[in-house]
Amino acid sequence: MSRLDSRTSSPGHSIWHDLPENTFRQHLVDLEKRTNAVPVEPQIFNLEHNVKDHAHTLPLHVEQQLADDFAFLAAIEEGAQSVAAACLEEHVHPTALTVRFAALDLSLGTELKTALQQIADGLASRASNTxxxxxxxxxxxxxxxxxxRRLLARLRSHKWEKPKYLSRQHKKPLWQDFANLIHRVQFVFTKKEISLRCSVQAKLQGLAASYEAFEISGSGSQNELSLLQDLIKASYQVCKAEDVASFARRLEDSVNTTPTAKVASAIKCLRQIEKIAAHWRIPLSLIGTSRRYPSLFHFGLHLAFLTPYTSVPTTIGHESWATNCHVHAEVQLAVYYDLLLQSASSVSGTNGDLHITSQLNYHRPRVIGTSKWLCYLCYLFLRSHGCFFPTNTHGRLYDQWTVPDLAEYGNQLCTRYRSIVHAIDEEVVKETNKVGASGIEGPGILLVNMPVILIVGATRGLGASLVKLYASNPNNNVFATARVPNPPADDKNIFYIPGVDIASPDAGSNVIQFLNTRNISSVDTVVITAGYFATESLQEPSFEAQERMYRTCAIGPTIFVTTLANRSDELLKRDSKVIFVSSESGSITLRHEKEGGGNYGHHASKAALNMSAKLLSLDLKARGVAVAIVHPGFMRTEMTKGVGFDKFWDAGGAVTPDVAAKSLAEWIETFDIGRTGEYWAPRGPGDIGTAEPVLGAEDALPTPIQLLW
Structure with a gap:
């Protein structure tokens, strides 16, 4: 594959002359670390109010949709390398239309170009007689x-031959996600909306049948293509239905912070269905546009393909494998048109609103169509560039991003690109400062050869109090996890790890990745405080709530610790301590008529945590890693208040999280491998309501007290 050299300028003429590229890249990596690579939420911008209409035949929104559709068609493979972008050039004399494509892999062989040209020819006015x-x-x-092939990948079909980099992923076919999607409908609509609920469920069940029919059809069978086409059309009809659209909106609006795994899976399933449906929407849209604006399509469309740029080696990256930077498709198109305008004899510009003269026989594109939403840096680039309005961004930051640094840039264009990268850098630094800078000076100073404390679930309640307490010792390095992407700013010896949900299978690997960026090879103390409590009774049990409690209270903590343990023998080393914050409610022995039954999921998930922790203590004992299970005490927290237990605070001897944290930290200090696998209440029996009827008189019981399973 031929590529253009992306670095041809001299040092004195470089766009990185005033802002060294390594400095720029380090700022990107700093922001990526602090925000878990998502500096901003996904956003859509209003096109009509921000871009002036010139003498174009196509209305602006039609130009955007048409460009997006062609970019979508050009991206035929999975992965970032296949993200495509496209611009439309409206020719004046004679009236015609050119679609110009760009992508990392779009020098492409003849197969795709031929297929795209066939599609373009089918839109010609002379074909409209059909x-x-x-x-x-x-x-x-x-x-x-x-x-x-792309459709098979979206369907996660067994017929799909995975590329090597996905060979280790084993996801079930998409149609098997429909059961969860249909199950979610009952939680979105009220009892009074039963007819609406039944309608949505029926539509999704019918669609599931279409997906299953395709999946069980033989690979290469005679009806395989027709079944796939039926599936796509059915997806389009379902997505277009107003009741399903209402369900999708409500489902997304139901998420306040981090969605549960089941809700997240349902949302992803809906989005995949929409992408599959686009394969029927696009021909409807393309044919409709070609018939509404026949003058542009009369002679057929001309297709043009930019040659991609070479990648640029780098030693600065968030990931160790990220050793090359790439020029994204959107940037390729912007550079192409800037160089073209530079070569024109007459170009005028005001505030970035450039227009071309009659020497260029077409109107400059006003927008760039993309097969996926803009990444964070392409969004900032286009916003600073000023000639192509960014219509959306998914908000993710990819630090393997760069801009061509070319000798062909004239002085004016070179100055402009220096201004653009400066503007991007300023925004990146501003966002980093918002969430807490991770530089060498100021907050977040890593103390070498000092104890490393890891608190999981650290932004409220007991976890937040433990962070504050451990950080009060200036000799500690305290790492604190947060579920949200924008946690509190680092402060002195506190380092917040964003985007860690203990109920996610990725929680452990996300923490390890963050620790690696700080060159942390071992952790002295791990305290897992994250939990979830939903009340239940015999009359009102909850399958969904129990599922979430088991994931959060038992499964997640177990998988988290096994992930750390399997990373290396050094991360959890000899004399490391792992503390699972459980509850006295996890003790089967302590259950008594005095408190009665109910709360099945909460109590049973804590009992499950106790069992897992006991088993882990056996697995890790030979390494010298001590594992404890603790009841930290009855606390005055938002969690206990949220389930109505604040009415028991006074009678039950509830304490503040700060008080409980102090007792727990003092107990952890005395805990060692000699008591590994044991279950303790550091504050004693005072707040355990069933202690006296089960264990005997409270004044005869010790503090701390070892609890019975």
Whole structure:
């Protein structure tokens, strides 16, 4: 594959002359670390109010949709390398339309170019003599054949041959996610909306049948293509239905912070269905546009393909494997048109609103179409560039991003690109400061050869109090996890790890990744405080709440510690301590008629945690890693208040999280391998309501007290 050299400028003429590229890249990595690579939430921007309409034939929103659709068609493979972008050039004399493509892998062989040209030819006005529905069906079949492999990937079909980099992923077929999606409907609609609920469930059940029919059809069978086409059309009809659209909106709006795994899975399933449905929407849209604006399509569309740029080696990256930077497709197109305008004899510009003269026989594109939403840096680039309005961003930051640094840039263009990278850098630094800088000076100073304390679930309640207490000792390095992407700012010897949900299978690997960026090879004390409590009774049990409690209170902590333990023998080393914050409610022996039954999921998940912790203590004993299970005490927290237990605070001897943290930390200091696998209440029996009827008179019981299983 031929590529253009992305570094041809001299040092004195470089766009990085005033801002060294390594400095720029380090700022990117700093922000990536602090925000878990998502500096901003996904956003959509209003196009019509921000871009002026010139003498174009196509309305602005049509230009954007058409460019997006062609970019979508050009991205036929999985992965970031296949993200495509496209611009539309409206020619003046004679009236015609060119679609110019860019992508990292879009020098492409003849197969894709030929297929895209066939699609373009089918839109020509001379083809409009054909019946419109027939024209749509022909185009639809071309698109499905072109995207067949991509569709199999979206469906996670057993017929899909995975690329090597995905060979270790084992996800079930998409149609098997429909059961969870359909199950979620009952939680979104009220009892009074039963007809609406039943309608949505029926539509999704019918769609699930279409997906399953395709999956069980033989690979390469005679009806395979028609079944896939039926599946796509059915997806489109379901997505278009107002009741399903209402369900999708409500489902997404139901998420306040981090969604549960089941809700997140349902949202992802809906988004995949929408992407599959696009393969029918696009031929409808393309044929409709070609018939509404026949003058642009009369002679057929001309397709042009930019040659990608070479990657740029780097030693600065968030990931160890990230050793090359790439010029994204959107940046390629912007650079192409800037160089073209530079070569024109007459170009005027005011506040970035450039227009071209008659010497260029087409109107400059106003927008860039993309197969996926803009990454964070492409969004900032286009916003600073000023000639192509960014319509959206998914908010993710990829530090393997760069801009061509070319000798072809004239002085004016070089100055402009220096200004653009400066503007991006300023925004990156500003966002980093918002969430807490991770530089060498100021907050977040890593103390070498000092104890490393890791608190999981550290932004409120007991976890937050433990962070404050351990950080009060200036000799400690305290690492604190937060579920949110924007945790509190680092402070002195506190380092917040964003985006860690203990109920997620990735929690441990996310923490390890963060520790690696700080060159932390071992942890002295791990305290897992994260939990979830939902009340239940015989009359009102909750399958969903129990599921969440088991994931959060038992499964997540177990997988988290096994992940740390399997990383290396050094991360959890001899004399390391792992403390599982459980509850006296996890003791089967302490359950008594005095408190009665109910709260099945909470109490049983704590008992499950106790069992897992006991087993882990056996596995880790030979390494010298001590494991404890603790009841920290009855506390005055938002969690206990949220389930109505604040009415028991006074009678039950509830203490503040700060008081409980002090007792727990003092007990941890005395805990060692000699008591590994034991279950303790550092504050004694005072706040255990069933202690006296089960264990005997409270004044005869010790503090701290070892609890019975």
């Amino acid at each position: 019946d419109e529905l027939t024209q749509i069906e022909v185009l639809f079949e071309q698109i499905v054949r072109l995207h067949f």
